[in-house]
Amino acid sequence: MTSTGIRLHAPAPGWAISADVVVVGSGVAGLTAALRCQAAGLTTVVVTKARLDDGSTRWAQGGIAAALGEGDTPEQHLEDTLVAGAGLCDEEAVRILVTEGPDAVRRLISTGAHFDTDDEGDIHLGREGGHHRRRIVHAGGDATGAEVSRALVAAVRARGLHTIENALVLDLLTDADGRTAGVTLHVMGEGQHDGVGAVHAPAVVLATGGMGQVYAATTNPSVSTGDGVALALRAGAELSDLEFVQFHPTVLFLGADAEGQQPLVSEAVRGEGAHLVDGDGVRFMVGRHELAELAPRDIVAKGILRRMLELDAEHMYLDARHFGAEMWERRFPTILAACRANGIDPVTEPIPIAPAAHYASGGVRTDAHGRTTVPGLYACGEVACTGVHGANRLASNSLLEGLVYAERIAADIAAERADGGLHARVPVPVPQPDQPAHPLLAAESRFAIQRIMSEGAGVLRSEESLARAADQLQRLHTEARQTLEENGKTAEPGVDTWEATNLLYVARALVAAARLREETRGCHWREDHADRDDTHWRRHIVVRLDPGRSLAVRTTDTADFPPTRQTQRPQEQ
DSSP states (O other), X not given: OOOOOOOBOOOOOSOEEEOSEEEEOOSHHHHHHHHHHHHTTOOEEEEOSSOTTOSGGGGOOSOEEOSOSTTOOHHHHHHHHHHHTTTOSOHHHHHHHHHHHHHHHHHHHHHTXXXXXXXXXXXOEEOOXXXXXXXXXXXXXXXXXXXXXXXXXXXXXXXXXXXXXXEEEEEEEEOTTSOEEEEEEEEOSSSSSOEEEEEEOSEEEEOOOOOGGGSSEXXXXXXXXXXXXXXXXXXXXXXXXXXXXXXXXXXXXXXXXXXXXXXXXXXXXXXXXXXXXXXTOOOTTBTTBTTGGGSOHHHHHHHHHHHHHHHTOSOEEEEOGGGHHHHHHHHOHHHHHHHHHTTOOTTTSOEEEEEEEEEESOEEEOOTTOBOSSTTEEEOGGGEEOSSSTTSOOTTHHHHHHHHHHHHHHHHHHHHHHTTOGGGSOOOOOOOOSSOSBOOOOTTHHHHHHHHHHHHSSSEEOHHHHHHHHHHXXXXXXXXXXXXXXXXXXXXXXXXXXXXXXXXXXXXXXXHHHHHOOSOBTTBEETTSOSOOHHHHSSOEEEEEOTTSOEEEEEOSSSSOOOOTTSSOGGGO
């Protein structure tokens, strides 16, 4: 895979440091990878967009799924994951997840994470949608992500890892052979580094999280602007399964015009017995699926939206009044506080909810060791597409995937270094072109992109809505190019314009994939192709960017997850 030569318009790096590995992101995936790389003797630098503990991980309420309970097995966890993935999971990737997952959770505990226990001192296991057993470990009732983040950040600081906070990654550096040579980044504010600089390294691990800010309403924090996906596209990497965006069914409804990050009402609330009801108190999920409210998320989100359309309602309700105050305060204190902060008391009234963008099941395509199609570039966590999630992520598999595949990436980088392979070499980045290959969008374009995506590529899609979205996004792209070509001008480089430009990359790729997949599968719902079509569409859609700045979109020949070009190290061939 060769680089596209496309990069963001930015000042030349004014400083540079070197390392064996640079990890971009500070969630569960990024910090796990960094800690394991450092433990293997690799000089490791962590780059994070805000503070170390400001990523998506700390917002996770539900927990981590793993076969830790009596009578539960990895095989049962595998079966639930494959069912939720609607025929597009890579079975080997899932088998790795569920088999290595329990020990990965135990290692997280040994790192310092504290999970809730029962009266006997055993880990308390909850249940969420799509799981036939209780296998969700949680902390602080509904603050699992915050505890995982706390433990990993504490370990990073205790072990003296080199971290660069408040830094937006810009583009991948490559050497003359097209191999990874580090990243450019912009550090915001005072610190050891400031302004645009570079970290030179033969291995780069993308753990940049999600891209939920491409939609107007999302559970993702404001930093989730798809920076890693956009960087990978510009670097020539392939993306897969981008059309499968999971809309969480139960997000606190703050009004039809609410934008930005919305409060999540965890799946675990339904796992403990809360009911979905309409305005008349009717449990509309009963009879629609054998698990009713605990069906996989795509089915629940569709059930909610269908009921909203039937009743011409803006939202439905989640009724957990029967929990009582004591259970709410003990099991779901974070959600209780968020509801009350917005004028809703779930102890005495149903919670108004509606679906909102939550999780990207697709992303940068990797193999079982986290390798992308660009040599030396790895990806793990939400930014990656390992094949685990298929067409719809099973609840609480995301933190587990971050743990398991981060560990596998660290092991692969260390093995290559020990064998004198790619990562043992000192990379020499090729000079970046003087002129930008892609203009920057004005900061306010972010809101236009979010509106376009919410209206055209949201929970319910069609050829008409997707075609309209594609045209509107292309217009933004074309206008920016024409302004650069005719006037030699582009928007002023800065965090807001870089983020808006990254969102446009992500949006165009997502819409291209969604428009091609003419069926309904998992969390991709086409009202003009209402049925699942295994004959024609039980396969993956792969997107890449060509040097001419056009998107190349193709389908795989089968449902098998396609290997990357660097699936095997030379000594394994």
